[in-house]
Amino acid sequence: MFFVNLICIHKKCAAGIFLFFLFSFLILICQPVPLYSYCKSPFIMPLNGSITVKFRQVYRDEEKEISRRHTGIDIEGRYGQKVIAAANGMVSYIGFSPTGGRTLVIKHNKNIRTTYLNLLQIYVPVGTSVKQGEVIASIGAEDDPSSSSYHLHFGIIYDGKYIDPEDVLAIDYSSISKFIHLKYLPFDFKLYYSN
Ligand SMILES: [Zn+2]
Numbered sequence: 001m002f003f004v005n006l007i008c009i010h011k012k013c014a015a016g017i018f019l020f021f022l023f024s025f026l027i028l029i030c031q032p033v034p035l036y037s038y039c040k041s042p043f044i045m046p047l048n049g050s051i052t053v054k055f056r057q058v059y060r061d062e063e064k065e066i067s068r069r070h071t072g073i074d075i076e077g078r079y080g081q082k083v084i085a086a087a088n089g090m091v092s093y094i095g096f097s098p099t100g101g102r103t104l105v106i107k108h109n110k111n112i113r114t115t116y117l118n119l120l121q122i123y124v125p126v127g128t129s130v131k132q133g134e135v136i137a138s139i140g141a142e143d144d145p146s147s148s149s150y151h152l153h154f155g156i157i158y159d160g161k162y163i164d165p166e167d168v169l170a171i172d173y174s175s176i177s178k179f180i181h182l183k184y185l186p187f188d189f190k191l192y193y194s195n
Pocket of ligand 1: 053070072073074144146147153154
């Protein structure tokens, strides 16, 4: 009888230990992991440098003798300086633009693409998945007429239109709500008045 009791106690112990480990494991895997916890902002500066030519700034293309409006921002840097991916995505295009030189495009989702122009070297082929901060290219070319110093021409296309990269770079996950403006329409107020 004592022996049977002992086995039962052992079984209870084993069950207890099993439950303890099961709960510990569940607590471990159920920790909420915030989305994009590894990045501070959805888009980061692709080159460490100062912005010399702004979005929509008018510049003179001396070679073609025309004035153009800038479709992105020029970020100044050193010859050979590495360019990183502004956000996670897939390399969707590599080519040569007559107005910006060697070009790389990253598709981030259905609506957003980032463009990197005036590149010296490209390190990733089309179809590569890249993470935010990953080295994709280097600068040092002189193919973008908007600035004569070594720079990266960086653009953001949203729904087929160029938008100001500085606005997008300013978005920060910790304060994203300040960029959301809820507009009330007459229809919204009808909800209150209908009761
Ligand atoms: Zn430019």
